[in-house]
Amino acid sequence: MLRLPPIDYRSPQRLEEVIATLASENVRLVAGGTDLWPNMKRRHQLADTVVSLMSVPGLRGIEHGKDGVKIGALTSLADIVRDDKMRALWPAFTRAVASISSPPLRSMATIGGNLCVDTRCTYYNQTEEWRRSIDYCLKEKGTICWVATKSPRCWAHSASDSAPILCALDAQVKLIGPDGERVIPVSALFRDDGIDYLCKKSDEILTELLIPAGSDQDHCRSAFWKLRRRGSIDFAVLSVAAAVWTDTKNTVTRATVYLGAVGSSPVSIDVESLLVGQPLNEDLIKQVAQRAQKAATPMDNTDFAAAWRGKMANNYTHAALNEIAGLPVRCAPPKHGLTVV
Amino acid sequence: MPKSDSKPAVKASKDNPELRLIGTPFRRVDGRTKVTGQLQFADDLSFPRMVYVKLVRSTVPHANIKNIDCSEARKMPGVVDIMLGEELPVPYGILPVSRDEHALAINKVRFVGDPVAAVAALTEDQAHEAALAVKVKYEVLPTIDSIQTALKTPEPRIHEYGDEGNLHKKVSLEFGAVDEGFEQADVVLEDTVFFQGNTHLPIEQHAAVAVAEDEDRVTLYSSTQTPHYVHRALARVLQIPASRIRVIACSVGGGFGGKTDPFNHEIIVTKLALKLGRPVKATLTREEVFYCHRGRHPVLMNLRTGFRKDGSMTAQHLRTALDGGGYGSYGVASTFYTGALQTTTYTLPAYRFEAVRAFTNKPPCGPKRGHGTPQPRFAYEIHLDKAAEKLRIDPAELRLRNLLPANSVTANWLEVGSTGLRQCIEAVVAGSGWKERYGKLPEGRGLGLACGAYMCGAGLPIYWNHMPQSGVQLKLDRSGGVAIFCGQAEVGQGSDSVLAAIVAEILGISLADVRLCVADTDLTPVDLGSYSSRVTLMMGQAAMQAAERARELIAKAVGAQLEIPENYLVFADNRVFYSGDPDKGLSFSEAVIAAEARFGTLGTTGSYTPPRAPGRYRGAGVGPSPTYSFTAAILEVEVDPQTGLYNVDHVWLAHDIGRAINPVLVLGQIEGSVYMGLGEAIMEEQEFRRLPKRLSPSLVHKMPSLLEYKSPGFHDMPEITSYLVETDDERGPFGAKEVGQGPLLPIMPALANAVYDAVGVRVDQVPIRPDLVLKGLQAKAKGKEARVGPANFPEIDFGDPVLVHTPEQGGDGRAVDDPKAKRRTGVGSSTGTMKERDQALKEKDSAALTTN
Numbered sequence A: 001m002l003r004l005p006p007i008d009y010r011s012p013q014r015l016e017e018v019i020a021t022l023a024s025e026n027v028r029l030v031a032g033g034t035d036l037w038p039n040m041k042r043r044h045q046l047a048d049t050v051v052s053l054m055s056v057p058g059l060r061g062i063e064h065g066k067d068g069v070k071i072g073a074l075t076s077l078a079d080i081v082r083d084d085k086m087r088a089l090w091p092a093f094t095r096a097v098a099s100i101s102s103p104p105l106r107s108m109a110t111i112g113g114n115l116c117v118d119t120r121c122t123y124y125n126q127t128e129e130w131r132r133s134i135d136y137c138l139k140e141k142g143t144i145c146w147v148a149t150k151s152p153r154c155w156a157h158s159a160s161d162s163a164p165i166l167c168a169l170d171a172q173v174k175l176i177g178p179d180g181e182r183v184i185p186v187s188a189l190f191r192d193d194g195i196d197y198l199c200k201k202s203d204e205i206l207t208e209l210l211i212p213a214g215s216d217q218d219h220c221r222s223a224f225w226k227l228r229r230r231g232s233i234d235f236a237v238l239s240v241a242a243a244v245w246t247d248t249k250n251t252v253t254r255a256t257v258y259l260g261a262v263g264s265s266p267v268s269i270d271v272e273s274l275l276v277g278q279p280l281n282e283d284l285i286k287q288v289a290q291r292a293q294k295a296a297t298p299m300d301n302t303d304f305a306a307a308w309r310g311k312m313a314n315n316y317t318h319a320a321l322n323e324i325a326g327l328p329v330r331c332a333p334p335k336h337g338l339t340v341v
Numbered sequence B: 001m002p003k004s005d006s007k008p009a010v011k012a013s014k015d016n017p018e019l020r021l022i023g024t025p026f027r028r029v030d031g032r033t034k035v036t037g038q039l040q041f042a043d044d045l046s047f048p049r050m051v052y053v054k055l056v057r058s059t060v061p062h063a064n065i066k067n068i069d070c071s072e073a074r075k076m077p078g079v080v081d082i083m084l085g086e087e088l089p090v091p092y093g094i095l096p097v098s099r100d101e102h103a104l105a106i107n108k109v110r111f112v113g114d115p116v117a118a119v120a121a122l123t124e125d126q127a128h129e130a131a132l133a134v135k136v137k138y139e140v141l142p143t144i145d146s147i148q149t150a151l152k153t154p155e156p157r158i159h160e161y162g163d164e165g166n167l168h169k170k171v172s173l174e175f176g177a178v179d180e181g182f183e184q185a186d187v188v189l190e191d192t193v194f195f196q197g198n199t200h201l202p203i204e205q206h207a208a209v210a211v212a213e214d215e216d217r218v219t220l221y222s223s224t225q226t227p228h229y230v231h232r233a234l235a236r237v238l239q240i241p242a243s244r245i246r247v248i249a250c251s252v253g254g255g256f257g258g259k260t261d262p263f264n265h266e267i268i269v270t271k272l273a274l275k276l277g278r279p280v281k282a283t284l285t286r287e288e289v290f291y292c293h294r295g296r297h298p299v300l301m302n303l304r305t306g307f308r309k310d311g312s313m314t315a316q317h318l319r320t321a322l323d324g325g326g327y328g329s330y331g332v333a334s335t336f337y338t339g340a341l342q343t344t345t346y347t348l349p350a351y352r353f354e355a356v357r358a359f360t361n362k363p364p365c366g367p368k369r370g371h372g373t374p375q376p377r378f379a380y381e382i383h384l385d386k387a388a389e390k391l392r393i394d395p396a397e398l399r400l401r402n403l404l405p406a407n408s409v410t411a412n413w414l415e416v417g418s419t420g421l422r423q424c425i426e427a428v429v430a431g432s433g434w435k436e437r438y439g440k441l442p443e444g445r446g447l448g449l450a451c452g453a454y455m456c457g458a459g460l461p462i463y464w465n466h467m468p469q470s471g472v473q474l475k476l477d478r479s480g481g482v483a484i485f486c487g488q489a490e491v492g493q494g495s496d497s498v499l500a501a502i503v504a505e506i507l508g509i510s511l512a513d514v515r516l517c518v519a520d521t522d523l524t525p526v527d528l529g530s531y532s533s534r535v536t537l538m539m540g541q542a543a544m545q546a547a548e549r550a551r552e553l554i555a556k557a558v559g560a561q562l563e564i565p566e567n568y569l570v571f572a573d574n575r576v577f578y579s580g581d582p583d584k585g586l587s588f589s590e591a592v593i594a595a596e597a598r599f600g601t602l603g604t605t606g607s608y609t610p611p612r613a614p615g616r617y618r619g620a621g622v623g624p625s626p627t628y629s630f631t632a633a634i635l636e637v638e639v640d641p642q643t644g645l646y647n648v649d650h651v652w653l654a655h656d657i658g659r660a661i662n663p664v665l666v667l668g669q670i671e672g673s674v675y676m677g678l679g680e681a682i683m684e685e686q687e688f689r690r691l692p693k694r695l696s697p698s699l700v701h702k703m704p705s706l707l708e709y710k711s712p713g714f715h716d717m718p719e720i721t722s723y724l725v726e727t728d729d730e731r732g733p734f735g736a737k738e739v740g741q742g743p744l745l746p747i748m749p750a751l752a753n754a755v756y757d758a759v760g761v762r763v764d765q766v767p768i769r770p771d772l773v774l775k776g777l778q779a780k781a782k783g784k785e786a787r788v789g790p791a792n793f794p795e796i797d798f799g800d801p802v803l804v805h806t807p808e809q810g811g812d813g814r815a816v817d818d819p820k821a822k823r824r825t826g827v828g829s830s831t832g833t834m835k836e837r838d839q840a841l842k843e844k845d846s847a848a849l850t851t852n
C-alpha cells in the first residue's frame, strides 16, 4: 500500500483553533480527506501538520429556507444526494453531486472539500517515484510544464463536479478567516491557474454554501452533463452545467453555462448576449455550443484524446441546453452516465 | 452371489448418465471462506518478528547504474538491511531460453520500475521512507520506446542476447504451398491491424512472505499461479537445493497470467529471510503491479488471405510485430502464439507466419488471458467480416463454410479433436436473431459476429522433461475422509472445486468428506500451475486416475468381504453397495476400513502427460494441446453518430466446453472473459508517455493506477446470454474442456464488426475509442475511406522461412531440409489418426501403471 508520510494530526473542536493552527508553517486543512490523503500518500501535497475540520460542530447539515438552501461545508455528498427537497428543487445539482466518485467515497467526502478539491493532471497525480522519473513539473518541485513545455503556467484542470453547477446557479460561499467572515459568489472562488486555483487565503475556511431561491425549479431550468469513461469512480474529463431563467412568455431573462474539467477553473461561457430576450431554440443552442467549444482548453493531461474532448464540449453543451429547452437530445452518452439519480 | 437379474454397476464416467455431482451447480468448496473473509491471501499473513521490504525502482528507462548511495537510508529509523543486486548474481527467467532477469538490477536498468535495491525495515512505513532516501546515479542510454524504434536502433542493445540488435526473437515458418495458394485465389484481402497492450489488473496486488526455518530451510508464501516454477527459480537463484525450499501458493485474488512468472520480490524476500533469519514480507503497490506486468503484448499485424468465390480460403500470410518490453518473460512463446492457433477454427491449406518480438524500455509483456492469440484472432475475425462483405456471403455462413472438421491435423500440425464451433455459431445466430437483424438494423445500431479457439493446456511443459504435467495423490483412512494432494493453484477459477468434485464423484462421497491440500511444493505432487487453461483437463485426468485406483482397491476389499463381484459394486451416497440390492453394502468408511485392513495404509496416485503432438519442426512446441475449446459470440452495439460514443447492449456467447463439470463455474468464466474482453475492446491501454525527446529521455507508464488505467466497472457490463455446447471430448476428464480463456477471444473483433454494421466505420485497432469511431465517421462524411487503423506494416527481415509440408501434402511434421523442395506437393497422409495415437498412448500408459 502507499504510505502516508509521518505527520502531526489535530482535530480541534473549535473553528478558531483550526484557524489559529492554519497560521503556522506547513499546515494543511482536511475535511473528508478523500482528496488530501491520496495526494499526501503520493507526496505531491505535503505537510508537517494536518488539521481536521471534522470535530468542529455546526458545520454539517442542510437547511431549506425561503432564501434558498444553506448547506454546511462538512455536509457529506451522500447526505446531499439523499435530500429529497434538494432533488426536487435543484435536480441538476443533485445529479452533479451523485456523479462524484463512488458511494463509499461520497459518504466520507464533503461539499466544502469538493469545492476546494485540488486541480488535476496526469503528470502530477502520480507517486513521488513516478514524478522523480519525469523530474517533476511546475505544479510541484519542478521547472517545466510537461503538458505545454513552453508555457509559463500550469494547466492542471479543475476537478470539482459541484463547482460548475453551483456557479451556474449563482450560489455563494461563506469564508471565515482570522480577519472575520465574507460571502462571495462561488464563481469568484476560482482562479484560472492550475497551481493557485482558489481566490481564498490559505487560512480561510469555507463554512457554508448558499444556493439562492430563484435558481430553483420554479424559476429556472438547469442541466448537468458529465463526460467520463465509466459509470462510477471517474472524474469528469468534461462537464457542462447550464441554467436558464425564463419569463411567462418563455423568453430567456438570464442564462449561465459553465464548463468543468477543460480549464483550471470552471469556464464561463458568454451566453447572455445570445439568449436574453429570445426564446430558447435549436439555432441559438447551436451557437452557444460553438462558443463552448471555443472556450474550452482541453489539454492532454487527463483521460481521452484532448481534441475530441474539445469537440465534445460542443456536443455536451448542445445536449444540456436541449434538455433544458425540452428538445430531443440527440447525443447519446454511454448509458451509465447520468442515470444515478 | 449376484442375483440373476442384476447388472454390473456403471462406474462414474462421462458415459454414465447418472452422475451425481459432475454437471450440477454444486457450491464452490472455497466459496464460504472467501465470502466470509476467513480465507487468508498472501498479504493477510503475518509472523512474529516479521520485517517489511520496499523496493527502490529505477526512475529512468534505460541506463547504466553509476552509483547507489544508501548511506542516508541506512541511518533511517527501523532499517534492518538494504540489499543490492550483487547479492543475487544468478539470472533467472520463466523460459530457459530467456534467463535475462536479475532480482535486483546489476549495472543496468531497462525500464522505469526495474528494481535496483531492496530496503528491509521494521515497519512498512519505515521501509517506504528509507526507500525514498536511496540515491541512485545513472548514466542514461538512448530510450527504445516502440517496435519501430527497436527496428531502427540495433545499438545500444537492451540485452546482450537475442536474434539481432534489439530484436529478441524472429520467427519465420511456412506450411504448404503458400504462393500457389494465393495464385489460386479469386480475391486476396490484406489488412494492417494494431492491438494495443493491456494489463491483467487483478484486484489482489502481488504479495510474498518468506519464513526462514532451521537447517537452512525456508518457506515462501506467495500469490502465484505457478508455485512449481517459482520453486525452481528460487533454487536456481539462491543456489540451495530445491528440497530445502518450500513454496506455498496462497489462494490468488486474480491472476489472469500476471502471476505466472517467478518475480523479483519473491526471490528478494526469500533471500532476505535466509540472510536475516526472520520472516520477510513484500506487498506491491498497485503501481508496482503495473511494473511487474507480463501482460498483453502490443502487436502490429499484417494479414493477407486468398479466398475463392465460394468463400473457401486458399492461403494465408500473417506477419506480427510484438512490443516485448524490457525482458524476455514468456515472450518467445508469446511470439509463436501470435500465429500458432490461427489454423484451428477454419480450414487453411497453406499458411505463412512471420513474427518478431522487440525489446523496448517498458515493463516486460508476457501471458495475459489468451496469451498471444487475441491479437491475431482480432485481425482474423475482422478480416473475415470484410471478406464476407466482399464475397457477398453472410459472415456467419462464411465461417460455417470454412469450419475445420473434427479430428483434423492442421497445416501447422496441430491435432484438433472434437469441435463444437458449428453448434456455437448456430446458437448465437439463433439467440441474437442474426438472420432477421444483421445488416438490417437502423443506422447507429449493429450486430457483429466473431469466433475463436483455445488450447486446453499447452502440450509441452516450460522446461523440457518427460515427467507428468500434473500429479494427484489421495490419502484414505478409517475416518472415511479422503485427502487430496495436488500442486495446482486455485486462482479464483474454481480449480479446487473441480478437483474435489472429480474425486468425490468417482468415490461416491460428498464434497464435505474431501479435504484438499494444494499448491505446496513440500506436500503436494507437482502440477505445473494455473496457466494455459490446463488445470481442469490435466489435473482432472490425474485426479480421475488416482480416484479410480482408490475405487479399485476399495472394491476389491468390499467385494471380498461381502462376496460380491467387484464390478457389481456401486459407489454412491457415501456408501459402497451391491447394484442388485442397495441394502447390501457398507458405508464408505466401513469400506475404507475393509481396504485398509486388507492392503495396509491406503494411498493412490494419478498423473497426466499430454499426448505427443505430431509437429517436429522448430517452433512446433507452441500450439499443441490435448484438445481445443471453441467459442462464437455476437455483440449488439448502439453508436451515437454525433460523438462516436457507443454502448454494447447485449452479448450472446456460445462456448464448446466439452462437458461442464460445474455449469455455474463455467458461466462465471464466460462472464469474466466477456468482461475482460470488453475492457480490452473498449478502453484498456497499457500506455506510455514519452516526454519531448530534446528535453528528457523519460518513458513512463501513463497511468499506473486503478483510477486512471481505465477498465470497466460492473455497471458498465451489458446483458450476457451464454450457451454451453457440450461435445464430450474423449481427452477431457468427463469430457471437459477449458473455459478460462477461450470466451475472451471473439469479444474484441465482434465489437469492431458490430460498430461497422452500425455506422459503416472500420476500426482496425483496439481499443475502439470513441474518438476513433468519430474520426471514421468524419472521413465517411467527406467521402473518404471510413477506416481507422495503422497505415502500414514496417519492412522487417524475418529471415529464411522454415518450410514444413502440410499433412495434405504428405509431410511428416518435420521441416523440409532442402528449401527448394518447397513447391513439391503431394497427397496422402503419413500421420495416423488421433484415435490411433491415443490408443498407443493408452497402452503405454497402462503398461506403466503400478497400483499400490
Ligand SMILES: Cc1cc2nc3c(=O)[nH]c(=O)nc-3n(C[C@H](O)[C@H](O)[C@H](O)COP(=O)(O)OP(=O)(O)OC[C@H]3O[C@@H](n4cnc5c(N)ncnc54)[C@H](O)[C@@H]3O)c2cc1C
Pocket (backbone or CB within 6 Å): A028, A029, A030, A031, A032, A033, A034, A035, A036, A037, A038, A053, A073, A074, A077, A099, A100, A101, A102, A105, A108, A109, A110, A111, A112, A113, A114, A115, A116, A117, A118, A159, A160, A161, A162, A204, A205, A206, A207, A233, A234, A235, A236, B707
Ligand atoms: C477515486 C476518486 C474519485 C473521485 N471522483 C471525483 C469526481 O468524480 N468528482 C469530483 O468532483 N471529485 C472526485 N473526487 C475527489 C474528492 O473525493 C471529492 O472532490 C470530495 O468531495 C472532496 O471532499 P473531501 O471532504 O474529502 O476533501 P478533502 O480531501 O478533505 O479536502 C480537499 C481539499 O479541500 C480543502 N478543504 C476541505 N474542506 C475545506 C473547507 N471547508 N474550507 C477550505 N478548504 C477546505 C482541503 O484542505 C484540501 O485541500 C474523487 C476522489 C477519488 C479518490
Ligand code: SF4
Pocket (backbone or CB within 6 Å): A120, A121, A122, A123, A124, A137, A138, A139, A140, A144, A145, A146, A147, A148, A153, A154, A155, A156, A194, A301
Ligand atoms: S499542467 Fe503542467 S505544470 Fe500543471 S501539473 Fe500538469 S504538467 Fe504540471
